[in-house]
Amino acid sequence: MSNVTRLRHxxxxxxxxxxxxxxxxxxxxxxxxxxxxxxxPQGLIVSLLHGRAHNETANMTGITF
Structure with missing residues (x-):
């Protein structure tokens, strides 16, 4: 995770x-x-955004599925 920058820092x-x-x-x-x-449908939009955020978080933390 050395390539992750915390914006507050x-x-x-x-x-x-x-x-x-x-x-x-x-x-x-x-x-x-x-x-x-x-x-x-609004639920589909939300689920797609949530899925993308989950995937990006996994990529940043090195978790594989």
Whole structure:
């Protein structure tokens, strides 16, 4: 886990990190809005986001399934 950075220890954050976080948040919000407009059930949207977060957490901590 040496490649994981705790943001609270990296403060103040660089402009690159701040921009990346803003872009990521914007992209997620746009994707959620598009999914809603397309008629995906809210539960499916939530489950997909939860699954992706679970997968990324496992990748960061080195857990394999």
């Amino acid at each position: 990296a403060l103040p954050m660089s402009e690159d990190i701040s921009t990346a976080l803003t872009d990521l948040d914007s992209a997620i919000a746009k994707a959620i809005d598009a999914a809603k407009v397309a008629g995906l």
